[in-house]
Amino acid sequence: MKKHRWFAALAVMVMAFAVAGCSDGSSGNEFASGSLGGSGNSSGAGNSGVDCSKCAVGDFVLKDGTILSKDKTPESGTVAAVIVRAAADGKPALGVGIVHSTSRLAWCTESAAGYSTDITSLHSTYKDGRDGWEKLKAACPDAESNPENYPAWNYSLTYAETNGLTGDLATGWYFPTLEELYTIYKNKNAVNESLSKAGGSTFGTSWYWSCCQYPSDYDADGARALNFDYGGMGTLYKHNDLDYVCSVRAFN
Numbered sequence: 001m002k003k004h005r006w007f008a009a010l011a012v013m014v015m016a017f018a019v020a021g022c023s024d025g026s027s028g029n030e031f032a033s034g035s036l037g038g039s040g041n042s043s044g045a046g047n048s049g050v051d052c053s054k055c056a057v058g059d060f061v062l063k064d065g066t067i068l069s070k071d072k073t074p075e076s077g078t079v080a081a082v083i084v085r086a087a088a089d090g091k092p093a094l095g096v097g098i099v100h101s102t103s104r105l106a107w108c109t110e111s112a113a114g115y116s117t118d119i120t121s122l123h124s125t126y127k128d129g130r131d132g133w134e135k136l137k138a139a140c141p142d143a144e145s146n147p148e149n150y151p152a153w154n155y156s157l158t159y160a161e162t163n164g165l166t167g168d169l170a171t172g173w174y175f176p177t178l179e180e181l182y183t184i185y186k187n188k189n190a191v192n193e194s195l196s197k198a199g200g201s202t203f204g205t206s207w208y209w210s211c212c213q214y215p216s217d218y219d220a221d222g223a224r225a226l227n228f229d230y231g232g233m234g235t236l237y238k239h240n241d242l243d244y245v246c247s248v249r250a251f252n
Contacts, residue, residue: 049168052093052251058190079198097247098200105151107223107238112149113140118220159247178210205229
């Protein structure tokens, strides 16, 4: 059954590329053109304690909350995140955790309430993922009681605990949106250079899950993913453990 659904998912991805025109960073790209509109996230404006107001893409956020320039080489084991978006236009700086999932994970299991639920608040137009978990819980009661039903989500949300982060960095980590993943892709070279210096997981050519769901007029059991080889987006059935996961965090 899963093999059959995987081939169906491949067909969906090909269709997504053809419709969205997202295979590169040209003006025809859905992300580059800014067509991913919508109200986005209204909760919070970053997290206190770590000042990233002047951070540049590639700068390091250290585990003690201090910032280290991308031009420096951090000591081993000291980095919590690498900046992937500088603060601008009312948006806080965005950082990605230096450790990504070492295995491919499912967005959710087939037994999860979210598998066949049309979570309209998490459609592709959802831009700022900071309240994504709250949106998921509002639509799917088992998310809070059984987070293991949502492996990709659970990986992102437990990033701090898994990696021993404390203080201000112990909270605020979340599963990125499709647009936030594309921001990382656009800055992939600079981000990878810093991730490599930090001894972290670099972005290669694999697919990464986003927290976004495909619009309901197609299929409620499909979620969005981004390919880090060429920036194309696709759709897979949520139960497929075929994509990697990273965790991000907003910084003032």
